[in-house]
Amino acid sequence: MIEAKGVCLTYPDGTTALNNIDMNIKPGQLVYITGPSGSGKTSLLKLFMGVEYPTDGTMKVLGQYIERGNADSIRGLRRKIGPVFQDFRLVKGRTAMENVLLGMRFLDIAPGQLKENAANALSKVGLEHKMKSLVENLSWGETQRVAIARAVARKPLLILADEPTGNLDKDNALRILELLNSFRDSNTAVVITTHATHLIEKDQSAVHIRMLSGSMNMERQGMA
Numbered sequence: 418m419i420e421a422k423g424v425c426l427t428y429p430d431g432t433t434a435l436n437n438i439d440m441n442i443k444p445g446q447l448v449y450i451t452g453p454s455g456s457g458k459t460s461l462l463k464l465f466m467g468v469e470y471p472t473d474g475t476m477k478v479l480g481q482y483i484e485r486g487n488a489d490s491i492r493g494l495r496r497k498i499g500p501v502f503q504d505f506r507l508v509k510g511r512t513a514m515e516n517v518l519l520g521m522r523f524l525d526i527a528p529g530q531l532k533e534n535a536a537n538a539l540s541k542v543g544l545e546h547k548m549k550s551l552v553e554n555l556s557w558g559e560t561q562r563v564a565i566a567r568a569v570a571r572k573p574l575l576i577l578a579d580e581p582t583g584n585l586d587k588d589n590a591l592r593i594l595e596l597l598n599s600f601r602d603s604n605t606a607v608v609i610t611t612h613a614t615h616l617i618e619k620d621q622s623a624v625h626i627r628m629l630s631g632s633m634n635m636e637r638q639g640m641a
């Protein structure tokens with residue numbers, strides 16, 4: 418579902434974030450992307466979503482080439498992706514439920530079904546009791562779970578989570594990884610960037626992609 422061949426990304430200021438990346442991610446896989454700060458993990462997720470385009474090489478996500486001039490199809494592609502941003506990007510002044518519903522705009526879901534799907538997603542992340550709370554009144558961990566609910570309520574084929582373990586202690590980090598992984602199925606891949614290499618290195622069920630410092634290269638292991 419994600420194929421990259423010789424992908425490079427050089428930003429307009431001349432910074433090369435990704436250099437000659439090859440990868441092949443298949444439906445149903447759990448993929449961890451690790452690597453030091455600045456090694457290009459977020460940049461890679463931006464390419465997956467068509468927020469940036471490769472400056473060299475080719476990238477195909479869910480059958481769609483990520484390239485300039487493809488704006489309509491890239492909008493279509495984004496409907497199949499559930500992103501969990503590092504800073505969550507929830508809308509203040511709205512409840513948890515409203516935020517999840519906002520994430521479902523423009524999707525092909527029958528209006529009568531929207532609330533039910535949103536409520537299901539919020540209960541799956543353990544927030545059935547907080548649906549009507551304003552997001553600014555939630556704890557950090559609860560806010561993160563609203564962001565996950567918003568992503569998965571879209572019933573995406575690709576879940577992308579950028580540093581979901583960032584602010585968490587070991588037990589909570591493991592819980593969040595498990596929660597994200599619970600949304601994986603035979604059609605849906607879950608891609609997670611994380612600094613917490615010590616938590617994931619023994620996970621044999623996952624594909625590990627290690628971005629190297631300076632992003633001049635990349636190592637892979639554990640193709641599931």
Ligand SMILES: Nc1ncnc2c1ncn2[C@@H]1O[C@H](COP(=O)(O)OP(=O)(O)OP(=O)(O)O)[C@@H](O)[C@H]1O
Pocket residue numbers: 428429430432433434452453454455456457458459460461
């Ligand atoms: N919009 C941009 N313009 C110029 N350079 C950028 C831009 N975004 C990122 N970079 C640079 O690209 C490189 C990769 O950044 P990226 O954010 O992908 O790293 P990362 O692996 O996600 O790091 P972190 O672990 O700190 O989140 C860095 O050198 C960064 O400064």
Ligand SMILES: [Mg+2]
Pocket residue numbers: 458459460579
């Ligand atoms: Mg990052």
